[in-house]
């Protein structure tokens with residue numbers, strides 16, 4: 001699909017889950033429009049709209065919908081838990097259903113609405129070094145980095161540090177250092193978790209390709225896997241992020257995540273903005 005085929009401009013929704021904010025483009029019935037250049041242009045908070053991730057809804061392939069994710073630097077994100085919840089809530093409201101299947105590059109995810117809360121099964125964690133991926137064969141726990149973090153794949157790479165005080169972490173210094181460490185050939189998202197008790201933790205995040213965000217759903221899933229694997233928490237925890245609270249439940253069939261979603265406004269990218277991107 002070319003931009004000139006959408007002369008009237010491109011509709012979008014602005015959504016967020018705990019302040020992790022998204023531009024959502026609904027391309028059902030039309031085909032994908034997003035390119036790295038378009039994601040970068042829209043992601044510019046001054047010349048575009050700005051977002052932590054861009055999510056594009058596509059026609060389902062053996063599922064209700066498909067979903068693609070982009071970061072603001074134009075790179076792809078293999079998973080985005082908060083955007084998945086936002087889009088799932090939107091499509092469930094639209095169709096009046098309380099269950100949905102969603103195909104992402106990672107595989108088929110399931111969403112459910114339970115007592116007004118939108119839950120998504122983000123799938124089982126990837127705990128082999130080559131699935132995360134890491135640069136060479138090793139255990140995913142006790143990585144050879146200061147702080148001996150745990151690597152967890154959730155369709156995208158995560159590196160989880162257990163720290164005594166999450167507020168004290170210098171995210172903008174530590175985050176980019178770990179994100180680009182040669183241990184992670186595809187870079188990594190970076191989480192710092194403070195364990196308050198066996199069922200409550202506090203987490204802050206540095207996202208690959210985006211930077212500090214108020215929340216990261218796939219990062220929250222990776223975090224509960226890391227703390228449960230290390231025996232520090234149960235597999236069911238409440239997690240406080242900068243933008244609010246998520247509930248996590250690591251079950252046999254995957255890591256379920258529930259929390260709030262918000263549909264902020266509906267907008268329209270003008271034809272002249274799109275023409276500029278097309279160059």
Ligand SMILES: N[C@H](CCC[C@H](N)C(=O)O)C(=O)O
Nearest residue numbers: 077080081082156216217218
């Ligand atoms: N905010 C997202 C994750 C974005 C991950 C992205 N930064 C990547 O490159 O993997 C979430 O709620 O799961």
